[in-house]
Amino acid sequence: MADTSTVARAVDRLxxxxxxxxLRSLTGxxxxxxxxxxxxxxxxxxxxxxxxxxxxxVRHPDYDEVKYGRWVxxxxxxxxxxxxxxxxxxVGKPAIELAREVLPPERHDLAALMLQRDCDDxxxxxxxxxxxxGNLLLHRLNGGSRINRSPGLRSxxxxxxx
Ligand SMILES: [Zn+2]
Numbered sequence: 757m758a759d760t761s762t763v764a765r766a767v768d769r770l771x772x773x774x775x776x777x778x779l780r781s782l783t784g785x786x787x788x789x790x791x792x793x794x795x796x797x798x799x800x801x802x803x804x805x806x807x808x809x810x811x812x813x814v815r816h817p818d819y820d821e822v823k824y825g826r827w828v829x830x831x832x833x834x835x836x837x838x839x840x841x842x843x844x845x846x847v848g849k850p851a852i853e854l855a856r857e858v859l860p861p862e863r864h865d866l867a868a869l870m871l872q873r874d875c876d877d878x879x880x881x882x883x884x885x886x887x888x889x890g891n892l893l894l895h896r897l898n899g900g901s902r903i904n905r906s907p908g909l910r911s912x913x914x915x916x917x918x
Contacts, residue, residue, distance in 0.1 A: 763888045766843045808876045813838045815871040840889025846882050
């Protein structure tokens with residue numbers, strides 16, 4: 757697990773990338789990240805996700821896809837968690853890149869499958885880091901501890917992703 761400052765710096769980085777209105781919402785921050793990476797980022801409900809998987813990041817060749825489970829109530833938290841995996845660079849393992857290079861084009865769907873990150877409640881270091889990132893990001897987005905406890909803002913966020 758990365759130390760706290762690494763995660764905090766990653767959240768900082770995302771807030772520095774974002775401009776204007778992007779700084780005001782989670783979707784705005786996601787758009788800023790997509791712009792920075794030069795890759796579209798699509799966020800939507802994933803009705804096909806297995807029950808134990810609350811979120812998923814699929815790294816397609818030309819865009820990123822983030823899905824949350826149909827049953828997930830804390831959608832913004834799930835999305836923030838997945839953004840954490842992206843910002844913290846939790847893929848790009850040499851073995852995966854290599855697989856893509858050696859696989860024939862017709863099997864690149866297999867490479868995409870290998871680039872898929874399924875998020876469940878296992879306590880792997882990367883899961884813990886993404887969770888810490890998501891919590892910190894939402895905390896900061898909501899204006900710190902005072903506003904974070906406001907039920908009004910939470911429900912507005914829920915509506916935005918509802
Ligand atoms: Zn995760």
